Amino acid sequence: MINIDARSSTPIYEQIINGVKEAILKGILEPGEKLPSVREMAGILMTNPNTVSKAYGELERLKVIEVLRGKGTFISMDYKPKIQEDMMEALKDSLKKIVLDAKYMGLTKKDIVNIMDVYYKELDKEEQNESKEGEN
Amino acid sequence: MINIDARSSTPIYEQIINGVKEAILKGILEPGEKLPSVREMAGILMTNPNTVSKAYGELERLKVIEVLRGKGTFISMDYKPKIQEDMMEALKDSLKKIVLDAKYMGLTKKDIVNIMDVYYKELDKEEQNESKEGEN
């Protein structure tokens, strides 16, 4: 379900966070669904439990998942898209860096948008199956 | 010319790299122009010479700048945009992360493209100096 690349420069706990978010957007994980426990997930991903724990903690902070004490960890039912100040800052910085490097590699704005398109469509797979059109 | 944010999570040497690239694209630094010496730049940026040296070294490896022995460091005359595999990978990863977070914050593709537009224009020295049109 989630692919971890230990060789990547992005921290493993962050890869887990992204993986969960991605699975939710794709509809692989649905609101209310139970996530594997920290230990189970660590086993599945061949990772240190502490790392999974850190990821879960962050996901909880973002209200993407909820911990029901004694019952386990679940995908939040009531998640509502909300623009977060700090993530927005990070996103802009990241985007600025991308534009900078893109121009340096001779990529046009169109090239970038095209790549982006692919990812946008990837994350709409499930929605596409259900409603066919999804301009999001 | 270059702003360093010591509190940022992006390493100082990387901020320097980005700063120099940005200055070149904006036309603030022109091909053949001399950069401040390592020690001077360190003084300007209130940082350690080794940190500047690391940034310069990386920029040289990217052929953005070149060293004339004993004379100093200069913006390359003959820089040619070239797509580098590694950077392309990083750019795609970064872009994927952006799309993911954007969708999570409820931003549409158009929102992202709009932000990107701003940066693309910011980095276009032609428009800045002469207000020409340049679809790049």
Add this chain to the structure above:
Amino acid sequence: MINIDARSSTPIYEQIINGVKEAILKGILEPGEKLPSVREMAGILMTNPNTVSKAYGELERLKVIEVLRGKGTFISMDYKPKIQEDMMEALKDSLKKIVLDAKYMGLTKKDIVNIMDVYYKELDKEEQNESKEGEN
């Protein structure tokens, strides 16, 4: 495993790079094998950790080794020979200088090829381990 000559004019970090490459070609270090940690290696070679770090960094950039976050540094599994422009240039320059000096010392082309032969065989792990034939 790696010999460092502090008096040599070639930088220590470069000697380390060459040493690791050599050990790999000789089969002393095998793909997937763990390298000593930066601190360990520094201890072994009686040098500063930063120097080892610089060498490892360069080897990683060359994809000769790879870092598994928090676990250590390993010989790459999937290294594929690839001609790199910059190194090719350096190699040619170096070769030109050799020919020049060789002629000045009255060495024939055959003399040079003979010396080269020795090194080629030295670096051939097949011949070392199994004494096979391998025109490489």
Add this chain to the structure above:
Amino acid sequence: MINIDARSSTPIYEQIINGVKEAILKGILEPGEKLPSVREMAGILMTNPNTVSKAYGELERLKVIEVLRGKGTFISMDYKPKIQEDMMEALKDSLKKIVLDAKYMGLTKKDIVNIMDVYYKELDKEEQNESKEGEN
């Protein structure tokens, strides 16, 4: 006559040394011929006189050129090929490094010999014109 590349990583004074040696082997400079004075050469090469001076000094030490006080600097009449211990060491080291990098780039011994051939022939140009055959 001599090409200097200030961007090269090989020191300028060394480039001058190599340039003079090369010119002699090619027959462009002949034994007994007068070299430009340090200042003249510095002007020609657009270089610092100190740099030329250092090169001439080294060439004199190698007995490639001779200084006749008050008259100028001349190509030695009596130069005889002689294997010098230290140069031989440097040559071997250099060759070893070449073999190492060549193997890493997937170049065969034949590839290297072919490149070497080109340089060997380049340095025989004049001899070729006079005697047609020159296996050296």
Add this chain to the structure above:
DNA sequence: GTGGTCTAGACCACC
């Protein structure tokens, strides 16, 4: 434990 980054200070070759 691992590697990555930064500082401070030093020495050197080269121009």
Add this chain to the structure above:
DNA sequence: GTGGTCTAGACCACG
């Protein structure tokens, strides 16, 4: 003057 290398020592994020 320039950049390149090295040491010593420190802090941090990550697993």
